[in-house]
Amino acid sequence: MIGNGRGRRVREADDEKELLARRFEEHRGQLRAVAYRMLGSLTEAEDAVQEAWLRLTRADAGAITNLGAWLTTVTGRICLDLLRTRTSRREDPLDDTFVPDPVVRPLTRTDPEQEAVEADSLGLALLVVLEQLAPDERLAFVLHDLFAVPFDDIAPILERTSAATRQLTSRARRRVRGATPSAETDLGRQRQVLEAFLAASRAGDFEALVAVLHPDVVLRVDAGALVRGAAVSKVVHGARTVAAQALTFSRYAASARLVLVNGTIGVANAPEGGPRSVMAVTVANGRITHMYILADPARLERLR
Template structure:
């Protein structure tokens, strides 16, 4: 029992890192937790005394688990990833923001990057996430994807080019982020169409993921252009009064749970004082797992 307790203690020291890897690999919080639990089970079945570097061993194991899950997804998927898909957001209250600490949060990877990662092939995603985001050497990644280190390096390089070309940059100052979102909510609550247009970039892209079913009139969609997006925002202005600012994946966003009923979470990217991309999760089943009322009550 003492050995098992010691092993569990050592595993817990690495849980945050493993969860961070799995979340970036899978874009799903429940799947990331399941992957971490599977890593623990595999550790209990291994000869722990023979593991020289537990952190490296666990990172390799979680990589293999996630890669298998991604490959299974790809084999079951008859069509490319729906362009309306929004990954599970990581939420925190907006109170007590410490920019330096937030920058160090393991799960503060932006929704914009996660959306782009969904477009990569499983092996590309693994090579990029492990090497570029967690500094795992290619020599350690190569056995996972069953390639040579040079070929693995090429996987990461190809993924990197796609990520850099498709991931929008965003304002990093919390104060300026909040100013833009405050202006957006004020215009929505006031039904001010021109004020909404003014806070949106002319080429803004709105992505709404309402899940597989139509709920409450919300449908999954991708909308382009400031005036079109502003019109969509006014359609749901009746809910703007209950919307609150929260941290969505480490940046200021909006969550809405009127009377404790999860309605939506919105993450954004901001450049030059205007919103360039909006990512809205309105899938009730997935929102209920996020416990929005608890986040908003803090």
């Protein structure tokens, strides 16, 4: 009888853990979205979500009245710690060539979990701006403005009052709005512009390239931490300069194809040897205003 009782308790514990795992999976997509917006890194976002699961298994799950809210704030706290550690270890701030991890998928594929990561206002341009915020500002902005977490729930994470958290969020919001470029949201019009850009690149047509670029277009190329600051990682300004840069790499245009990059039309250059680059763009009034190219081999390898 003793053995039967012990076996029953083990089965009950296993059933409870399985139920908890199923409940956690219901929130995984949103947690990945929170972590990705906080960290700008797909790998770190996955690690943060896994840590949230481990903390849940160590908590009194029965006492949690709103599991989704609990997991969101716990994930935010984990990401905040990672951001603070990242900032303290970094001797020099990231320069203007840094491009966050892009979320890339084919134009025709539908993946609900990916779409949660790519939800509204998650363009690469926004992630670039978020990298410029202090860790506390980023947490406050992401949780409140992007996920509607109340200030009263964010304040304990930051060890601030609700009023101070509100002010912090307001300051972050102003910085984000001031630095995020306006953009065309219609995928069809984005596609027309990108197709014109690729056609001009493949044809080696300099003037056609200039025509599809905004006069003050900004090109940001991130070739990796080991070469950041060198010639291969650079920021280029102006339509004619960017067009000349595009022609330099026109030999790769044949293997380039349109994809979705963070929910907008972008370009992946992926010949048979593997991915060479991923490009996201900001389109406004029928022209490309900003270009973000990730050409870091190590990070591209993880995007396969």
